[in-house]
Amino acid sequence: MEQENSNVQAIPADKDKIKKIWRVAGILALVTAIEFGFAFGMAAGDVRTFIFIFLTIVKAFYIVAEFMHLGHEKKSLIYSVILPMLFVVFLIFILMYQGSAIFDLLH
Amino acid sequence: MANTAVVVNEGSPWRGGVEPMKASYGKLMMWFFLLSDAFTFSALLITYGLIRYSHPAFEGAISDFAFSQEYWPIPEMVYDAIPFVHGVHLPLVFVGIMTFILILSSVTMVLAVEAGHRMDRKAVEKWMLWTIVGGLTFLGCQAWEWSHFIAGTDIAKNVASNNFIGANLSMNQYGPSNFAALFFFITGFHGFHVFSGVMINFVIFYQVTVGIMEKRGHYEMVEKVGLYWHFVDLVWVFVFTFFYLI
Numbered sequence: 001m002e003q004e005n006s007n008v009q010a011i012p013a014d015k016d017k018i019k020k021i022w023r024v025a026g027i028l029a030l031v032t033a034i035e036f037g038f039a040f041g042m043a044a045g046d047v048r049t050f051i052f053i054f055l056t057i058v059k060a061f062y063i064v065a066e067f068m069h070l071g072h073e074k075k076s077l078i079y080s081v082i083l084p085m086l087f088v089v090f091l092i093f094i095l096m097y098q099g100s101a102i103f104d105l106l107h
Numbered sequence: 108m109a110n111t112a113v114v115v116n117e118g119s120p121w122r123g124g125v126e127p128m129k130a131s132y133g134k135l136m137m138w139f140f141l142l143s144d145a146f147t148f149s150a151l152l153i154t155y156g157l158i159r160y161s162h163p164a165f166e167g168a169i170s171d172f173a174f175s176q177e178y179w180p181i182p183e184m185v186y187d188a189i190p191f192v193h194g195v196h197l198p199l200v201f202v203g204i205m206t207f208i209l210i211l212s213s214v215t216m217v218l219a220v221e222a223g224h225r226m227d228r229k230a231v232e233k234w235m236l237w238t239i240v241g242g243l244t245f246l247g248c249q250a251w252e253w254s255h256f257i258a259g260t261d262i263a264k265n266v267a268s269n270n271f272i273g274a275n276l277s278m279n280q281y282g283p284s285n286f287a288a289l290f291f292f293i294t295g296f297h298g299f300h301v302f303s304g305v306m307i308n309f310v311i312f313y314q315v316t317v318g319i320m321e322k323r324g325h326y327e328m329v330e331k332v333g334l335y336w337h338f339v340d341l342v343w344v345f346v347f348t349f350f351y352l353i
Binding site: 007008009010011012013017018021022024025028029032035036039040044049052053055056059060063064066067068070073074076077080081084085087088091092095096098099100102103106107 | 120127130138142145146149150153154156159160161162163183198199206207210213214217218222225226228229230321338344345348352353
């Protein structure tokens with residue numbers, strides 16, 4: 001199918017907006033680099049695991065709030081998405097507890 | 108009675124006939140779908156945690172580490188290969204490259220959405236094409252990762268008194284059978300989402316090139332598939348942490 005020629009005049013890009021997008025990309029790359037630093041520079045253990053999870057949540061925050069634009073949506077939409085995720089937090093706690101209980105049973 | 112319109116609570120965003128969350132139906136439904144998918148992936152990843160922590164961990168220095176059925180393997184000793192470089196121990200390098208590619212494809216998707224807001228068709232095409240390329244590259248990398256994982260390392264490991272190399276759903280050389288099963292299931296489920304995302308992105312890319320969005324007067328469809336693509340990236344961020352770092 002032939003490509004139709006564009007009849008619409010594009011609005012020129014706002015340099016600041018583009019810069020902000022690349023800034024968030026840089027933050028994500030930086031946090032990932034920091035994670036790698038901890039992966040090789042710190043011994044495995046609960047503290048390191050906690051640091052990894054914290055940094056991952058930082059990355060998740062930037063992806064959801066900026067890339068997915070949720071941070072700029074109406075409050076009711078933000079809460080509709082974020083509040084049900086509290087169930088996931090609950091699930092993490094109870095299943096980690098179960099995992100260690102199974103461990104104690106098996107070993 | 109048929110001619111009178113009853114206005115409920117005029118001024119309230121919930122009065123009907125308006126968008127209460129200032130988002131279109133399509134965008135709202137995409138968000139709610141992503142929420143349900145987030146539940147699915149959360150359940151899978153948390154169950155991974157449950158199963159993993161019901162196995163013993165390796166106690167001791169990394170230099171003493173050897174694959175065994177008795178304990179869960181150390182990830183950086185399993186995922187230590189990159190294509191075209193055989194036998195060199197490069198822990199987590201390849202998966203770092205994969206993460207970089209996927210995050211970059213998310214950035215190009217944001218730029219495509221931004222271009223759509225300005226009705227800049229050529230820019231939308233360019234950035235969506237880069238996003239598709241990034242997605243396909245990630246899939247290729249994941250396919251290589253799987254084939255290397257399945258093929259195994261050079262030295263056979265003693266698995267259930269057989270010399271076994273590689274991995275399948277019932278046994279693997281790296282550790283307990285759950286290790287491989289969970290790797291395939293979770294990265295496979297995520298990879299399937301990446302694949303469907305690439306397909307959907309391609310359809311929308313095509314629609315942009317033939318002028319459907321322009322005729323419509325807005326590029327909101329690009330924004331909606333962009334949400335799905337960012338979700339795929341977001342899941343990878345968590346899979347990367349739980350499978351490769353911890």
